Amino acid sequence: MTVGIAELRTVTALVTPFRDGTMERSWLNKALDRQVRAGVDGVVVCDVFGEGYALSHDERDRVLAICLERAAGRLAVFAATGTNDTAETVAMTRRAAEIGADGVLVTVPYYSKPVPKGVIGHFREVAGATRLPVVLDDDPYRTALDCGHALLSSLADVENIVGIRHGIGRLEAFHRLPADLRRRYRHYSSDDSTLPMFLACGGHGCISALGNVLPYRLAAMKVPAAASAGDLSFRQAQSLLVAAEGRWDAAVVKAALAILYGTPPEVRLPLVEVEPEMREAIAHALAALEGQPVFSQALA
Template identity: 55%
Template sequence: MNALCRSGSHHLDFLCVQALRHSVLHNEETNVTARLSNIRTVTALITPFAGDDLNRSALATLVDCQVRAGIDAVIVCDVTGEGYALSDYERDTVLSTCLERAEGRLAVLAATSTYGTGRSIALSERAQQLGADGLLVTVPYYSKPTKAGVASHFRNIAEATHLPIIIDDDPQRTVIEGGAALLSALSDVHNVVGVRHGAGRLAAFARLDPVLRRRYHHYCADEVDLPAFLACGAHGMMSSYGNLFPFRLAAVGRGFAGAAGQFRREMAALLEATGGQWDAAVIKAACAILHGDSENVRLPMVGLDDEMREAVRRVLVSLEAAAGELASQTVA
């Protein structure tokens, strides 16, 4: 190719430039995909508050817990992290605090999307400036765009950043399904590299074309269906359960015998205790019971009533010892 580049032919010069461009794009695609290839266990972090202010110390401690457990990555400012209730300054503070504390020991992914593309691009560009390792971008909610609009939403965000992007496909929250149609439409976008499949998405994942399964890293966000997702070829797990027992989540990623099944049973017990509710309020209440952390959430979330808190406490008492045993085995 060097000989071609030295020739005087404009046509050959054009071919040379095209070949170089193809090589660069191929290398970029390989590098972006490789950045997520080793990420199998991801905790969606809560955002701790002291009163109504961010509690940076508690957040840093939470990151330390994930590192010690062997979690591969954390997500900040998604629905578990109450990103919808954070100011831009607070979002920056949460992301910066996690990056500083992680020191490269785990990846930090930022949830950056809203139902508007322009705002989502601004949040994504800011996350890149601060040093995020990747982005979690949801299918637009509330605005109810067409399939073409959803695909354009992701394309425009991807063009604005070089960071790897994981699609958050959770129709129970967004009403709109991304699914196979979206994955097919974005298959040529090199930095859209993964999918977080929300609750109730097992059947859709099982039906997914093998080509699309290989094209993306697929993460299960439905704790109850985790064993089945893994059996169908999911790459890993993204769960808020890691705020409570990160060693349990890490054990799933390491393939410990029975870990996924045990994880499912524990999650099912907690969901039964809360009547199916699993959100920042429940997770923070559980963290308060286990570790004495603050239960504070921001509206429209409200704290648990005494009856539900007691139900959660009873389940956690039965789980804490087992989680401690697993932690000892893992460290050993």
């Protein structure tokens, strides 16, 4: 990894390409190459946008290994290893470390709705099983559980829990974080709709799905002047989110990639490909970006 965790600002939540039901290595390599050329600091593989929940253990291992080999130290490669089972999460985290991941993204346990004591125990077990940097994924939109200040404070003594990924609609919650928690952790947003505001409020960076589509625009967000100015070009790129009409998942991202690069738009159930009407709206949003220099760079 060429970028230390303290310098990690722009990270793409990389989608996993499929063709005829099988993970497509050549398209994965191309996707990784675009991120390297754009100058993003890292990628996360096998998270919700990478459809990690729909991958077998062998497929997850292969995706991580392929990206590490292709990246060759030019950017950081984090693996999403979190599940709602602590033992399984520990095993997957150890496996990611064996393969060579630069760090792991671990979600708050979902579905079982554990009490805070259980969540704290979960993260202590996982972090204690590895020396890798751990980024805690706090996304109540998907887990129905809000970490809250007390829980984050209870984990502050775990040295390798280094960062928090704040999920959709969490800008206000981040803004309310006490100063000591802001200093203790690195803070990343996964909400592309509020990213410029998140950075302007003191966030350190992002783990962005939109970075799949326009990685050059994402990479530019690491420049303080661009972030503090709100970055008009990134805001224009957010027209893709409007075109998606509230749907923001791997299928939408893959539809945009199919239009731009011919990447297969295939997803695995329970996701389904976007309807023709939404694909047309996405195409119009991309066409509106075509005159921007950064759009031409993306297609290079």
